[in-house]
Amino acid sequence: MREVAILGVGQTAVREHWDVSLRQLAVAAGQAALADADVRRVDAIYVGNMTSGNLNEQHHLGALVADHLGQRGVEAVKLEAACGSAGSAMRQGIMAIASGQMEAVLVLGVEKMTETVFPETTSALVTAADADYEGVHGITFVSLNALIMRRYMHEYGYERGDFAPFALNAHANGAKNPHAFFREPITQNIYEKGRVVADPITLFDASPIGDGAAALLLVPAEKAPQAARVVGSAVATDTLAVHDREDMLWLKAAEISARRAYAQAGIGPEAIDLFELHDAFSVMAALSLESCGFADRGQAVRLAQAREIFPDGRVPIATMGGLKARGHPVGATGLYQIAEAVLQLRGDAGPAQIDGVRTAMTQNIGGSGATIATHILRR
């Protein structure tokens, strides 16, 4: 099988896009990726999205995007794995090119979730969990992660303020990214004054939803030798419900998919120059670092406190804001992560540029860890 390269990148800013519709967001990102790649016609379009059926009264996004992007007739479909939808779309696109069956594939993530009346968005997000055994009890997605954070703090002896570095790093980096939702740095004091959302998760432990779209144009690597290449790609799943996990403080699907990706790339975590992880909540960032081998169990918070997650650290994360500051248009996030990794590899990350990036890792999580898509890119 042949290698896959990312020839084009497109993204909209993550905002409350009051004047821009779902399809307009998708078209903007898609057109930008096609223009960046200088490609006019694709063989297929894979669209990642989670909530359009609930919040936009629109399913059938594959055909919709193909139609409005001027790619009428092409094969197209939507992939859904909750907040892991875009990472899953990337996986399908890679497989289509690697297999030799397609020559140019557009993978696109889009989500428009802010023009709703509460509690629509909150209840739409619960569908990422187990409806019959978690949702039925009235959990929200934040409260579910709060249970995990509480357990993490208990088992490893942390206090709420210990998680601040994740937010400080994310917001500092978001301030350097014009596409980010939040573009102001914050201080430890601001972090600690954050209101409780679902104890112990406070305002600055939780990522914001938003509207946005990100797209990538994939081609065989031989056609784009200068472009960033995919050297590792894997998706794994875990139990849907948190209470069924073998260990609620271990992301098994992250471990499995990361190991597969490392093996495909012939490397280990020490070779990763930056890690766009899924910091939907600060505790998820910690668990991701541990489950992928960047820190021992319970030590990711210490790693963060030692500033190893900052741009000059050993494993920079959320380098352009992450979910926390760049924002989390849920079904699009996985492709924002990869788009940012590509910009970093190209040296096009502007003020957010991490020096000497050659190998970047991205990880997109669906739900509380039930679907995890890990990719490793190199240039």
Add this chain to the structure above:
Amino acid sequence: MREVAILGVGQTAVREHWDVSLRQLAVAAGQAALADADVRRVDAIYVGNMTSGNLNEQHHLGALVADHLGQRGVEAVKLEAACGSAGSAMRQGIMAIASGQMEAVLVLGVEKMTETVFPETTSALVTAADADYEGVHGITFVSLNALIMRRYMHEYGYERGDFAPFALNAHANGAKNPHAFFREPITQNIYEKGRVVADPITLFDASPIGDGAAALLLVPAEKAPQAARVVGSAVATDTLAVHDREDMLWLKAAEISARRAYAQAGIGPEAIDLFELHDAFSVMAALSLESCGFADRGQAVRLAQAREIFPDGRVPIATMGGLKARGHPVGATGLYQIAEAVLQLRGDAGPAQIDGVRTAMTQNIGGSGATIATHILRR
């Protein structure tokens, strides 16, 4: 690339399954397919479904099905293309095996849509159309197809009663299929007494929704030389909105995907022994036959009146009831079609058996024709 065979088939009956949940339906079909294939572990699961986020408050079906089917950890994702979801899942599964990347893939379609309070299901189904330009005007999916049927009758000079053979054939065949939703034959008189749903569509021109799941276990053909093989597989799209179609009485995506599948198989429509087409509405059956080359424009109704669509005709359709009588659990239908085609090819269709079937075609349509997945199987 290598050929793909269908080693295992599983399906539940299509019913109002008051006592069976979404996941239980999926597990029943999945376990049946695995047992039929005598395979214990798969490399990936592709799940087709349309409305679970709206009607079951449950997204994330890939991980859910992997978890509850005892396949924890495997790669899994949901594919959605409205009523074309299951055909799209089949396409992804075929690509994964054909590419050499996977050795055993489960493709599964599931839908549970009858335990809702009106108008939830009706509004959920409108999401298959264009929300901003069709849905906003208050169309239902039936009324949208009614516009098409009205135009068809006008352009080709038909009356409502002329469409009866589609329903008569479907119900007669459904009566021979214990998995079918409707299992009684009907007469011309019964057809003509059918109440108007959305003029000119009457009760017997429209397929019933239902609850059900169907699954297939795919392997490389070299591992299962006796099994039914996929000799053609293609997905194409068209404009989402009916009013944007080049010709509202031509399914361009059916034409494109069928031509590609014919070419892959090295045949034409004359070589097809049976056609499990997407008879969501009788007019869709007619347009499918015409767009795939089984009848000239406007002549499919005459073909049906000449009984060529019946079991002893030139192109048997809905051989085990079709959407009309077997039922239409929307996101699962595409895999019911293929499961039935496999049973026919195996000689396992019981009283519904069509004699001498060697080559079967299936076609799954999303929305009013915006996504169409065509498959050709041979044994």
